Structures are given as C-alpha cells and as structure tokens.
Amino acid sequence: MRLIDVDIFLERERQMEEEGTIVRDTTTILKVLHDLDTDYAILSHRWKDEVDYLEITQLTKMENRDEIRKRGGYQKIVKSCQQAKIDGLEWIWVDTCCIDKRNSTELSEALNSMFRWYANSRRCYAYLHDIDVFPTTPDHETFSGSKGWPEWFSRGWTLQELIAPTDLQFFNKDWQLIGDKRNLACMLMEITRVPRGVLEDGLAAYGPSVAQVMSWAADRTTTRVEHRAYSLMGLVDVNMPMLYGEGKKAFLRLQQEIIRKSSDQTIFAWDPTDQTPQACCVLADDPSLFRDCHDIIQIDSKEFYSELSGLWNPPGNGANRGDTGPLQRRNHYFWRFLFPQQWTIQMQVFHPFTVTNMGIHVQLPARRYGGYPLILQVVLACKREGSLEPIVINLSPWRTRYYRFTGEVKCDLLPTSFQHSQIILAYEGQGASSGIVIEEVGGVVASLLDQCAAKSGMNVGYNNEHRFGVTSAEIHRVPGRWLQISPSVHPLSVPFSFFFTVLFLGLVARPGAILFFAAAMIILAIVWILSEASAGIPFIRLCKPECSSRGEYIIGSGMEIVVLRGRGRAVPSITHSETMMSFHVLQDVRIVVIILGAILFVSEGLFLEPSAAQRLLSLLPFLAILVLLSLLPFCQALSKALRSWSLIQVLYRLELRKYTFSTRITGIVFALLLLRTEKAAEVMNDLLPITDTKAWRRWKTIVLDRIRRGGDFNIDTTDWDDGTWTDREREMLVGLFQNAHDAYRVFERHLAESAFERPPA
Numbered sequence: 001m002r003l004i005d006v007d008i009f010l011e012r013e014r015q016m017e018e019e020g021t022i023v024r025d026t027t028t029i030l031k032v033l034h035d036l037d038t039d040y041a042i043l044s045h046r047w048k049d050e051v052d053y054l055e056i057t058q059l060t061k062m063e064n065r066d067e068i069r070k071r072g073g074y075q076k077i078v079k080s081c082q083q084a085k086i087d088g089l090e091w092i093w094v095d096t097c098c099i100d101k102r103n104s105t106e107l108s109e110a111l112n113s114m115f116r117w118y119a120n121s122r123r124c125y126a127y128l129h130d131i132d133v134f135p136t137t138p139d140h141e142t143f144s145g146s147k148g149w150p151e152w153f154s155r156g157w158t159l160q161e162l163i164a165p166t167d168l169q170f171f172n173k174d175w176q177l178i179g180d181k182r183n184l185a186c187m188l189m190e191i192t193r194v195p196r197g198v199l200e201d202g203l204a205a206y207g208p209s210v211a212q213v214m215s216w217a218a219d220r221t222t223t224r225v226e227h228r229a230y231s232l233m234g235l236v237d238v239n240m241p242m243l244y245g246e247g248k249k250a251f252l253r254l255q256q257e258i259i260r261k262s263s264d265q266t267i268f269a270w271d272p273t274d275q276t277p278q279a280c281c282v283l284a285d286d287p288s289l290f291r292d293c294h295d296i297i298q299i300d301s302k303e304f305y306s307e308l309s310g311l312w313n314p315p316g317n318g319a320n321r322g323d324t325g326p327l328q329r330r331n332h333y334f335w336r337f338l339f340p341q342q343w344t345i346q347m348q349v350f351h352p353f354t355v356t357n358m359g360i361h362v363q364l365p366a367r368r369y370g371g372y373p374l375i376l377q378v379v380l381a382c383k384r385e386g387s388l389e390p391i392v393i394n395l396s397p398w399r400t401r402y403y404r405f406t407g408e409v410k411c412d413l414l415p416t417s418f419q420h421s422q423i424i425l426a427y428e429g430q431g432a433s434s435g436i437v438i439e440e441v442g443g444v445v446a447s448l449l450d451q452c453a454a455k456s457g458m459n460v461g462y463n464n465e466h467r468f469g470v471t472s473a474e475i476h477r478v479p480g481r482w483l484q485i486s487p488s489v490h491p492l493s494v495p496f497s498f499f500f501t502v503l504f505l506g507l508v509a510r511p512g513a514i515l516f517f518a519a520a521m522i523i524l525a526i527v528w529i530l531s532e533a534s535a536g537i538p539f540i541r542l543c544k545p546e547c548s549s550r551g552e553y554i555i556g557s558g559m560e561i562v563v564l565r566g567r568g569r570a571v572p573s574i575t576h577s578e579t580m581m582s583f584h585v586l587q588d589v590r591i592v593v594i595i596l597g598a599i600l601f602v603s604e605g606l607f608l609e610p611s612a613a614q615r616l617l618s619l620l621p622f623l624a625i626l627v628l629l630s631l632l633p634f635c636q637a638l639s640k641a642l643r644s645w646s647l648i649q650v651l652y653r654l655e656l657r658k659y660t661f662s663t664r665i666t667g668i669v670f671a672l673l674l675l676r677t678e679k680a681a682e683v684m685n686d687l688l689p690i691t692d693t694k695a696w697r698r699w700k701t702i703v704l705d706r707i708r709r710g711g712d713f714n715i716d717t718t719d720w721d722d723g724t725w726t727d728r729e730r731e732m733l734v735g736l737f738q739n740a741h742d743a744y745r746v747f748e749r750h751l752a753e754s755a756f757e758r759p760p761a
Contacts, residue, residue, distance in 0.1 A: 001098070003030065004081065004093070004098065005030070005031060006089065009029050010030055010081055029432045035113075035116065038091055039090040039091070041083070041084040041120045041125060043095070044126040046129060046151050048072050048073060049605060050130070051068060052094040052096060059470050077094055079175045083125055083171075085125055095110075106426070111233070115234020116164075119164040119167050122167065123169065124165035126522075127152075129152075129173050131173065132174075134179050136187060154220055155221065156220040156221060157222065157227065160232075162194065162199075163198060167180070170256070193215065193216055209296055209298050210236060210263055211267065213232065215287075215290045215293045218290050219291065219623070225247050227229055229250035230712045233254065238257040240254065240257050250288065252285065254271055256283075259353045264298055265382050266296050268283075268404075271292055272290065276406050279431030280364075280431070280518075282425040286684070295384050296383070296385075297382060299382060316501075328710065350381060359424040360424065360425040361663065364379065364420070365418035365419060366421045376395045377394050378392065379391075380393065395537050398439065400426065403426050406433075411572075434677075434679045436552065436554055436675070437553075437687060439557050452560065452562050455656070456660075458660070460659050467559055467660070467662070468558045468662075468667040469516065469660045470562075470658070470659050470670055471560075472565075473568045475564070475655075521597070524597055527589070551567065551570075551572070553575060659750075662699060666743045668684065670740065673744065673747040686705065698720055706744075713741040715737045
C-alpha cells in the first residue's frame with residue numbers, strides 16, 4: 001500500500017504556505033510499505049472535491065497548485081496529517097490520493113484489501129464535514145438526504161470503515177474530536193443498526209450472519225452501482241475482480257462468491273418487495289432487500305432438525321397446543337422410539353453448496369402445497385432471534401432449476417413430513433412467468449402424461465413427421481371419497497409386498513410354531529405391506545374452495561404436452577397427489593420390521609426342537625427370492641396396468657383428445673387457442689424460448705392479438721409485410737403464419753367435434 005510521509009508532506013505544505021517556494025529534492029511524498037509492518041493512520045471521509053494521485057505527486061510542477069490547495073479534499077489531507085503527527089504516527093493513508101486509479105490492477109488490489117488496511121491501522125480518523133457536535137437524535141430537516149443523520153452514515157464504503165478499525169475517532173467539520181467508537185457505541189448502534197458487540201469487539205468475535213451484514217448496508221448508497229457490492233467484500237471476507245459496467249450483477253457475483261466458501265443459508269432469507277418478480281432467482285439483486293434481516297441468525301444442525309417436526313405439524317392437533325401432555329409432543333423420547341425417523345434426521349449434517357453453471361446445488365428439507373403443483377416450500381437453517389421456528393421460503397421449479405416464488409399461496413401444506421431434496425437453485429434470470437406451464441409432475445398427473453405420450457393421436461400437417469403431441473384433457477368433477485385412493489403403485493412395491501408376504505406366511509406355517517410368534521409375524525407382515533402401499537400409492541385430496549390454484553395448466557414442455565382444463569376444484573385437486581408415507585420413512589420401517597422379524601425368528605428357535613420339516617422350511621426364504629425374481633417382469637406389467645386403470649377409475653370424467661403436429665410452433669399455437677388465457681404471451685415465452693428478433697416479435701404480436709380477439713388466422717402478407725424484410729425473413733414469416741393458420745383449423749375442428757359429442761343441456 002502507498003502511504004503518505006507525514007513529515008515530508010507537512011514540510012512541503014509549510015514551504016508553499018510561508019515561503020512560496022519549494023525546495024525540490026528526490027524525496028517523494030508517497031512510499032510503498034506493508035500494512036502489517038507499519039504503524040499508520042487512515043482517513044475515513046465523505047468524498048467531495050478531492051485530490052487524486054497525480055495531483056498529490058505532481059503538485060509542485062502544476063501551475064494551478066494554489067487552486068488545488070484550496071480544495072476541501074486537500075485540506076482534509078493537511079488536517080489528517082497534522083493530527084497524525086500529534087498522535088506520533090509517521091504515515092497516513094488516504095483513499096483519494098494513495099491509489100492510482102488509472103491502473104486497473106492497482107485499483108482492484110486496493111478495493112480487495114481495503115478492509116484489511118482499515119483493520120490494521122493504528123488509528124482511524126472519521127471526518128464528519130457537516131456537524132459541530134455528535135448527534136443524539138435524527139435531524140430530518142438538516143440531513144434530509146441521509147435519513148436524519150450525518151451524510152457519513154449513509155455511504156456504502158463507510159460501513160467497513162466503521163467496523164474494521166480498532167481505534168476510530170470522530171472529528172467535526174472544524175477537526176475537533178467529538179468522540180470515539182467505544183464511548184459512542186450505543187449511539188452508533190442506534191444510527192447504523194450494527195450491534196454493539198461488533199463495534200466493541202470486532203466482526204470476527206461477534207460472528208454475524210450474512211443476512212445481518214447485508215442488512216447494515218441496506219440503506220446505504222454509493223456513487224456507482226457496482227460499489228454496493230464491492231464495499232461489502234471485506235465484511236463478508238471474500239475477494240473478487242472488479243468489473244465496472246456490470247451494474248447489479250456485481251451484487252449477484254458477490255453472493256456467489258459467499259456461497260462458494262460458506263454454507264450460511266441466511267443469504268436466501270431476504271424479503272421481496274412489490275417490484276420483485278413473482279418467480280425470480282434465489283439471490284437478492286440489491287442489499288436493500290435485506291433491510292429487515294438484522295435479527296436473522298444461523299442455527300446449528302442439531303437445533304435445526306429438532307425444530308422441523310414442530311414446524312410442520314398439521315394445524316389443530318395436540319402438537320400446537322399448550323395443554324398437551326409430554327407423550328403428545330413430537331420431540332419426546334417416546335415418539336422418537338416409535339418413529340426412528342427422528343433419530344436419523346437429527347444425525348444429519350448440513351450439506352455444502354456447490355455452484356456450477358447450472359445453479360446452486362443444495363440439499364434442503366421440502367414439502368409441497370396441496371393443489372398447487374408449481375410451489376415447493378423449503379426450510380432454511382436460520383431463524384429470527386427470539387423465535388423457535390426456522391425461516392421458510394417458497395420455490396417454483398422451471399427447466400431443471402428452482403426459482404424464488406414471491407407470490408401469495410392460499411393453499412395449505414400437505415400433511416406429510418418433509419423430504420430432503422437435492423435441488424438446483426437459479427442464481428440469475430427469472431422462472432416461468434405464466435404460472436401455467438408445469439414441467440415437474442407426480443402422482444396421477446405423471447400417469448396421465450405417460451398415458452397421453454403412449455396414445456396415438458390425429459396427425460396434423462403436410463409431411464409424414466409428426467413429433468409434437470398436444471392432448472386436450474378436460475375434467476369437470478373429482479371422484480368421491482371411495483375413489484380417492486389411486487392404485488398407481490410403484491413398480492417395486494408389488495414385488496416387495498409379495499416377497500415378504502410369502503416369507504412371513506412361510507415362517508408362521510412352521511410346524512410347532514408358538515401362537516405368539518405366529519401372531520407377531522402376521523402383524524409384521526401387515527405393517528410391511530401397508531407401509532409399502534402407503535409409500536407407493538398417491539392420494540387425491542380435494543382442494544379447499546378458497547384455493548388460489550388455477551383451473552388450467554399445461555403439463556410438460558418437451559415434445560409432449562397436455563392441456564389440462566376443468567371447472568371448480570377438479571384440476572387443482574389432481575395436479576399434484578402425494579403419498580401417505582415418504583420414502584425415507586419407509587426405509588426406517590423396513591429396517592425396524594427386519595430387525596424385529598429376525599429377533600422373533602431367533603427367539604422362536606430357542607423354544608422349539610429342530611426337526612427335518614423345520615430344516616426344510618428354513619429354505620423357504622431362498623425359494624421366495626427365486627419366485628420373486630421370476631415374477632418381477634409380471635409385477636412391473638401389473639403395476640403399469642394398475643396405473644392405467646387408476647386413471648379410468650379416479651379420473652373417470654376425463655376426456656382426452658390428442659393431436660400430433662409436425663412442428664412445435666403449430667402445436668403451441670393450438671394449445672394457446674385451447675386455453676384462451678389472458679397470459680398467452682407469458683405461456684408462449686415459456687414454451688418457445690426463441691431468439692428475440694424483429695421477425696419473431698412481429699409474428700408473436702399478430703398471433704397473440706388474433707388469439708386475444710378470437711379472430712381467424714387468414715393472415716395475408718399485407719398484414720405484416722411493410723417492404724423492410726429480407727427474402728430470408730419474408731420466407732420464414734410466411735411459414736410461421738402458415739403454421740398458425742394450420743393450428744386454427746385444427747382448433748375449429750376440435751370445437752366442432754366437442755360440441756357434437758357434448759351437446760348443451
């Protein structure tokens with residue numbers, strides 16, 4: 001770092017002030033020294049009319065040196081050097097003139113090292129140019145542009161200049177001492193919201209979360225947008241190159257660097273505003289979104305997993321009431337013994353983040369909303385001070401990544417336990433803007449998509465290649481209570497259940513078996529079969545009347561989509577069905593049943609004398625395994641048939657009509673005509689992520705206008721050809737409008753056939 005030689009600078013200033021002449025010698029004002037080996041002072045101030053590196057070094061050769069010496073920035077250097085000499089310090093660093101900003105490498109090094117330079121200084125002088133005494137109450141009339149406090153407290157760079165130095169002294173506009181950081185700690189905490197422990201003991205001793213550090217900078221401003229991020233590098237202990245011109249991307253890049261070296265999940269706990277997109281990246285685009293995060297702290301893994309069971313207990317049960325007995329509380333050892341899942345959860349540790357070009361790979365506990373397939377709720381390992389519940393956020397999946405969902409969800413969470421999900425969080429861009437297109441599906445809807453993909457449809461087009469399938473699926477009524485269970489069993493559930501049924505029945509049938517052991521084996525067999533069924537069978541739950549979920553969706557976005565429409569609560573009720581038991585709970589049940597079965601098997605052998613028949617029957621498990629392997633293809637075929645049958649039984653009012661198109665554009669226009677949604681433009685952007693060229697914009701504008709007005713698609717060249725198109729663009733537009741016309745013809749035929757099959761009552 002370059003430091004000002006206090007004695008040489010003051011001597012040069014004395015010669016210019018008193019004698020008007022300068023004794024030129026080879027001694028320089030600035031000298032390069034190491035911050036760890038030097039005792040130096042450092043200046044913290046608000047920039048005004050400053051003196052730069054060239055002016056401070058070449059001052060004696062400049063004709064306008066008298067004008068430079070009259071600047072407020074130059075006088076600050078003089079006064080700070082005089083104060084340093086009084087304090088017995090020979091060197092001082094001033095950011096305006098000790099950095100050659102013409103050298104980008106030197107500037108980048110200085111910005112990355114600035115927090116360390118302030119922390120290693122012997123004394124820091126904070127010059128408050130706009131006050132006489134240190135304020136004790138906000139003055140909004142005098143300091144209207146800085147929230148009622150001196151301007152020094154509103155700047156982005158002065159935050160680290162407040163926190164980093166051990167000895168920070170405040171001076172008023174006349175360079176009179178008005179206090180230091182320690183004796184003003186309480187007042188500084190009120191002004192800046194920085195905790196007193198940080199001011200007195202330092203950042204490392206206090207250990208704040210990332211969200212807390214960001215909250216301190218939420219209301220501060222900088223001259224350049226990039227400096228909002230660069231001024232925080234030292235506070236969060238990261239380094240990164242300076243890229244001027246990147247704008248708000250600098251703050252996103254800063255958060256990515258934080259994630260690469262820290263597993264602090266408070267970085268995701270920012271608060272959206274009215275201007276925040278409904279589906280945005282999981283990282284905040286500005287520190288101001290952390291304004292109310294000053295009390296968000298991290299929690300360790302043991303506390304985190306112990307609080308999860310209480311966070312997602314169904315409303316109205318005993319776990320949420322204050323009059324529950326000890327055995328009704330989920331964290332009691334009695335429940336932990338009955339449900340081994342609790343033990344395995346508390347032994348888990350936080351998984352590190354991995355940042356790739358795809359996004360942020362992280363494992364988080366998650367749960368879904370009933371009837372709202374686009375939204376996933378995840379729990380973060382952080383909480384507000386004084387609260388017991390961890391913070392939750394909503395995510396929306398789109399094209400293999402998850403985006404932060406900031407809209408309102410009026411549905412209840414499904415009454416199932418959380419599941420640890422490995423997800424990819426998007427750190428830039430926006431998610432699906434329509435809220436209609438669903439890529440990730442499960443349960444009944446997944447079976448519906450599979451069935452539609454295998455179904456042959458009506459070919460549309462002039463060539464023999466029909467690759468894009470669009471299925472119109474309408475449902476206007478959900479099944480009754482007796483049909484709410486969908487028998488779409490997982491392929492492995494049938495063979496598992498069959499195998500252990502045979503095994504347990506064989507063990508029970510052993511000659512001479514004691515009645516107690518026989519009954520116990522039967523009970524274990526029943527528990528096992530019910531567990532396998534509960535983990536493999538999705539259940540349809542009727543959505544509440546106030547459910548905010550839509551009545552129309554597009555399922556899938558590849559080469560096969562389903563336009564799912566209906567009335568009332570039919571569509572929201574089936575768009576996402578959940579199993580009664582999660583897979584990780586099923587694993588625990590399997591382990592417990594196997595252990596108990598082994599104990600019963602060994603215990604029974606102690607009471608019985610071995611015989612030839614018993615030795616023969618001991619081979620029964622091995623025979624059952626052979627039978628299982630031989631019947632596995634049959635079980636998989638049976639499971640597939642059950643899924644198809646479940647669609648007939650559960651969605652018995654479903655009407656399917658499939659069309660296959662030779663081009664994707666024709667199929668998507670047809671799907672938009674079926675939906676007739678006011679979000680046609682957003683749906684088209686979700687399904688057709690095409691280059692935003694002039695020709696495409698013109699085509700989309702005309703097509704969307706025809707869809708909105710319900711007009712025909714007999715689009716003549718005079719409707720769009722203004723003579724400015726190239727031959728290639730004109731040929732492309734003619735083909736695109738022909739595709740839209742073909743889609744409208746299919747749509748008219750679809751309406752005619754639907755009206756014929758279902759005449760109005």
